[in-house]
Amino acid sequence: MSCSEFGVLIHGYLDGELELSRSLEIEQHIGSCPSCSQTYANLRSLRQAIAGGSLHIDAPKGLRMRVRSALRRESRAEAPIKLMRWGWMFLWAPLGAVAIVLLAIFILRLPQAADGRLAQEVVSAHVRSLQPGHLVDVTSGDQHTVKPWFNGKLDFSPPVKDLAAQGFILLGGRLDYVGDRAVAALVYQRRKHLINLFITPSARAGSVAEKSLSDRGYNLIGWTQSDMSYWVVSDLNESELRQFVLLVRK
Amino acid sequence: MIAEDKLERFEKSILPQMDAAYNLARWLTRSDVDAQDVVQEAYLRAFKFFAGFRGGDSRSWLLRIVRNTCYTWIGKNRRGEVKMTTEEEALDLTSDAATPDEVLLQKADSKSLHQAIEELPLEFRETLVMRELEGMSYKEIADVADLPLGTVMSRLARARRLLRQRLLNQPGGKG
Helix, strand or coil: CCHHHHHHHHHHHHCCCCCHHHHHHHHHHHHHCHHHHHHHHHHHHHHHHHHCCCCCCCCCHHHHHHHHHHHHHHHHHHHHHHHHHHHHHHHHHHHHHHHHHHHHHHHHHHHHHHHHHHHHHHHHHHHHHHCCCCCCCEECCCHHHHHHHCECCECCCCCCCCCHHHCCEEEEEEEEEECCEEEEEEEEEECCEEEEEEEEECCCCCCEEEEEEEECCEEEEEEEECCEEEEEEECCCHHHHHHHHHHHHC | CHHHHHHHHHHHHCHHHHHHHHHHHHHHHCCHHHHHHHHHHHHHHHHHCHHHCCCCCHHHHHHHHHHHHHHHHHHHHCCCCCCCCCCCCCCCCCCCCCCCCHHHHHHCCHHHHHHHHHCCCHHHHHHHHHHHHCCCCHHHHHHHHCCCHHHHHHHHHHHHHHHHHHHHHCCCCCC
16 A cells, blocks of 8 residues: 555544455554554544544524424414315315316207207297298299209208108298208198208218207207208107108108 | 424424534534524424435434535625635645644644634535534435545545644644
8 A cells, every 4th residue: 555545545544434454454554654654643633632622512502492483483384384275175176076067067968958949949940930921932842943942042052852752742942040040941741740841051060860859749850961950840740750851861 | 283293203303413403504604693593494494304304314314404504505695615625636645744743733722623623615624523523424424415435535634634734833833
């Protein structure tokens, strides 16, 4: 071991922080080098001087009390914050749950409610059409007369089918107003029963499955097909009305 | 209830370390009033972070916070003191005069020792205080001051050498 190496390691030796093998090397060096031996002796006496100098300064008595009361204040300050947080949770959690349930109901019921409202309008339009002089604007059993009649009256051209061979007589067509927009109404007759077929471009693209409803004693069937929405309403029994729907959908 | 329990546990494990906390703060700030302020602030910080204390060496855990609080305080109030000496690595200890000075050091009274330690640069002072006054191991000092073990040893070497030089040069020290 060289003296320069010894210079720092002697402190580790003095502090008892060296491995055994290192310590033995240091001891050997101290034994053989008078200069380093003296350095070591000086360090030992320095340490003794420090140890005997009462240099550790303990906390003043008042500080303990001061810190304790500061801690109590802090502890009290912390507690209400936590309670407040939880308090808010207790207050808002049920309200939040109720809100979520209401929102879910609203979202789930929304199309139904809209359908319900539309169905009511459809039935009202049907009832109105049954009043004298309101049934048709164009009286014709010919699809090639009825269909062109809508030109210039609507921004779409409704499909018109002649279903006389299947027992549904086309009486004609008229303009009506359902669901906040002008719609095409085609009127068919089955025996003594009148059928209104309302046609309007669908707000939603694609197809929507059939929905059957009844309102005020009338049967309704609605569906969407090829971007057009259809509503059929009549006092005809449901199975025959379904038959009509099948024919229209073909 | 939880808060009460926390305070109780804190007072039981951390409060007994106040002498060590004050001693370090006192030597780093070199002022009783400032050391008391620092200790109080450090204790409040420690209380806040108490959840992070996983048991074990409560003194090192607290002293780490005390030291950080001291450095923040020094940075605010004694700008310029926190400048690390760069010659640490280029430590030349062979120039230590290997002459007997046991007599001299035995004469060094508490007051001159106190003054000589206070005059040490911050990083050497804190290492020496933790080692000689708190009796902490290199490992504990390394944890508190965020240093490698080797640096703890070299800082101690430097601190002792500077201390010795100061004691030798103190007026009246030689007499």
